[in-house]
Amino acid sequence: MAVGVSNAARLAADEEARAEVDVLNSRLEKTAQLTKKIQASLGRLEATGKSVREVAGPLNGETKKLQVLSHNIDAVLAAIDRLRQPAENKNDEEQIIRMGPEKAGLNQYLASIKRLNKALSNMKASNLRSTQQTIADLQRLVKSGNTALESHFDKLLRAETPRSVEPLHYVTKNEPFPVLSQEKISRLGLINSYVAGVNREMGFASQDSFVAKIYAEVRGPYLAATLANLASASINTAKKKDSGIYRAGTNGIGTYAQAMEALFIAEYDNICSIFLREDWGPLFQATCQPALMELARTLRELNQHIRAHLPVDCYLAYEIVEIMSSLANNLEARTGELKASLAAALKPVRETAKMSLSELLKDTERRVLNLQSLPVNGAPIDLVATTIQRLVSMVDFLRPISSIMISLGDAGWKTDAARAAVGDTIPSLASFDIGADGKEIFAHYCTDTIETLFNGLDVRGRALLQKKAVIGVFLANSVSIAERMIRHSELAVLLEGRLGMLDTWRKKATGFYTETCKDVSVHLFDVIHTNRSNANRPTSGGVGVDSASILKSLSSKDKDAIKTKFTAFNASFDDMVARHKTYAMEPEVRRLFAKDMQRLIEPLYNRFWDRYHEVDKGKGKYVKYDKSQISAIFMQLY
Template identity: 70%
Template sequence: MPVASIGLSNGRHAADEEARAEVDVLNSRLEKTTQLTKKIQACLGRLEATGKSVRDVAGPLNGETKNLQILGNNINAVLASIEKLRQPVDSKNDEEAIIRMGPDKAGLSSYLASIKRLNKALSDMKASNLRSTQQTVADLQRLVKTGNTQLENSFDKILRSETPRSVEPLHYITKDKPFPTLSQDKIARLGLMNSYITGVHRASGVETSSPVAAMYIDVRGQYMANSLVNLAQASTNTAKKKDPNAIYRAGTNGIGTYAQAMEGLFVAEYDNICNLFMREDWAPVFMATCASSLVELSRTLRELNTHIKAHINTDCYLAYEIVEIISSLSNNLESRTGELKSSLAASLKPVRETAKSSLAELLEDTKRKVTSLQTLPMDGAPIPVVSETMQRLQSMVDFLRPISSIMISLGDGGWKTSSSSAAAAAASSTGAAATSGDAAAIPSLASFDVGADGKEIFAHYCTDTIEALMATLDARARMLLAQRKPAIGVFIANSVCIIERMIANSSELGPLLREQQRLQTVLDGFRKKATALYTDTCKDISIHLFDVIHTNRGRGERPTSGQGAVDSSAILKGLSSKDKDKIKDKYTAFNSAFEDMVTRHKQYSMEREVRQMFARDMQSLIEPLYNRFWDRYHEIDKGKGKYVKYDKSGIAAVFLSLY
């Protein structure tokens, strides 16, 4: 065998031997591991058996330990509760001493703290529900009740000591001083009492107002009512005038001062309430405190309303003034307190309704006054109802603000709806034709126009009043002065003149009515009627100045009027004796009728403007005709004046004397 082969064989043998040796080592270690595993398993088995024995023994011990722990905790809680229960019992005598002293001697803060501690202790003892503490609970309840009662009594005492029976409102009004309020230190004490007592009251679940609120309402409400009672009586007393027929003048009734005092007292009281009570109590306490004063106000306004309705023609202006004053009071209190608007509106309602109805009533009363007349002045003199009606309208302007609000609520023409039936009856009794002012108005959306102008509506009311007055006067005059047309004309013209003059002279009524085109149309219409009636006589006079003379054509044509100078002598030469006699008769008849007209014109009772107007109208109708007639025939009596009594300048002078 070669040497190389032998060496290779020996190397392989050595490697195998080495591998077998390693396997033997591994097998030996595996056998030891198996033996160790068996030993560990045996130990684990023994350990599990031992643990089971321990659990069997320790389990009951653990449960007992927990029970003991619970028992210990319960014992500690009971001891703590007993300690808490012993505390109020131990301190009851101390708290009782404070309660017996009262809030004044003990001090309000200490007193309130004591009551709160008693309430806390009482609450805890009630929660424990132990029989052994029932007597203590009863004692604590008695102490708490006593404490609350003393606190309420102290509140009442302080409030009454700070509240006079009444004050004199005029003292504060005339000196422009604010009405008195509760002092700040008393407000602070009363506020603390109120806060506690109200809290206890609400916690009890009772729905009525708290005792302190009731006390406050009673004491302060009576104080305000007592302070205002004299002014309420003065308001009704000043409504009674010495002369029942005197027109009411603004500010002569005490209602303005009454309302001013009420506002001052109410505002001061609202400040007290806001400083003393909680926010949610302000409104109910304030309204309840003011209730008795508002009841007195309602009673006063009802009495005034009864008086106004009984004297509507003279005292309707008081109704307008009351509407303005109470409305202003309501608005002022609404802005300051946010309350009482509805209450004041309810109190004002009767007077406001009377004020609204007075507009139609006054219109109808004007017609009744005229239709009730049994005679009219034969000289055409104006009657008082004309100036009285205009004075009434002028007086209403003094109350234009409340009247404007009333007019807006009525709507334009709203006064016609309530007066239409009465107007129809008046027209039927007088035989007068219905005018536009008598027609019934149908309510429309315009009546509720929030942008309506109250002054403009009032101007329309004035126009309706004047139109109704003139229509009724015209109808009555035609009935009572049926055969005296000139007297009717004078009467109507005088009435128109007085109306226009009073409008022009009124600084307030004038601007309202001057631009009323319908009013001017109405007055112009009646003025034309008056002129036509008065100048009707001129027609009869003018007849004497018309000539229907036939001249002898052989002696030349009759000159045409207006063509150059007229030769009276030439014209007369062309007339026959019979025609000349007719001319003489015409002059004689004219002179008699003219002089009679002049005499009657001077006898009529005319306003200056009316006399001038009628004189001018007569002159314009007669003078041109007379001048023409004179030009043609004045030579009929050769200037002797037997027939021709007036030349042109003479008749012009007569007319001038009529102005």
């Protein structure tokens, strides 16, 4: 029973499983049918999409072309609007231009011109035939506007520029020269800024702009007129000077240069405030040109005067060299300009300053050799003091002279180098011997001058005075004056250790003068005979000399010879003393020669007197002076 139930249950389960399989098979069949339908639909859809793509592709391309065309049309319309705008606004801009910068206001006027320039540029770039008339109208307006700006710039500048100012007022009070007002500088700067921008766009040099030319044309004459009186004063003070040696600072050139420096610096400040950096140098040069031309003319005229009076006015040339060199250096340090221009103006005077050194030396030599007579009493001549005074005066100009000496080179004044060694510019270090000392070279020049002077005096003294004593006095006086002037001046420091040549000339003068002493002392020499029977030689003089004993040993003939010697000595000695008193001697020369005479004669006389003064037994007939008397006479000669 139980087995039967179990089989029935299994059959029921199998039957249920078959029923589920049948249901699944039925569903699979429906799914396959549905899949076929979907595949058929996808095939039809793909065919339809291909047709759509074939139709939509050309339409998309055309659409893009239409979009580009539309954009181009919009751009053309915008360009046409822009091109039409200047033409439409031309009347408004023209009204502003006609009003001018003063009535319209400078800022609004400049803005209008800028708009016109921009519109004109755009129209020229379009190159449309239909805009040619508008372009011509705009060009006319721009030109009119620039002309008005030019006139306005000129008017503003002239209103602030006097014909001249009194330079001495500012120089003497040490006040800066006036500059343009800040308000005018601002307006002038606005105009220049506009013009500079236009020039950059057009590729023009900024210094060629009309505002730069106007500035130089207006301010240049003002600078020249302000300095004109000082230029004339420099010439007049040179011509009115007396015939003496030029003294430092007595010419107006120093004030002239001082005013020029201050005035130029004030003008440079104006230029820097108005113009662009690249314009400063060229415009400053152009503005200062009229004043520089007047300076060059003034220096040429001064140079002519100096050359005509070279021995006394060469010092003015040295002063001008120093003043102009300082001016050039100061302006270059402040502005970076004008050094070459000032050097060119200075060139004639600098050449004269160089040439003067050799000319003064030749003048000294020439003046000595041209002496036609000399004082018969040996008195000094003015030429000695004049020559030394020249050298003393040069010390006041030692700085410019030192630079000239270095450029000439040591002893360059002896050759043609003094004329050939001239430069077109203020000298640079490259033209110098770097190790050269201008003061040392100048000291050498001084010794050359002194040696030339005394060589000439020696030659003329021998020729004109002939007597050695007078020649000696003349040369010694000259040495004394030269040495005194040197030692009491600033030359003493420069020539320290170089005055040995004066000692040489003093010794030479002493040698000439003491020739007379030889003629006098020759009478004091005697011959001492030795007694053949006595081997002892008699003493020649001094302590313990017995004049009476010596005379006893002499023959009558020898005694007469001694008497003659005393008489001859007395005559020649008295003559020498008398002539010594007639010579015109400097005090130190008189002492020097008296001391030398005493040194040469007194010892000989004392010896002679000791031996033979008893020849006239104290009567004074032959022995005129005893030792104390002869000494007293020498002391009177000091």
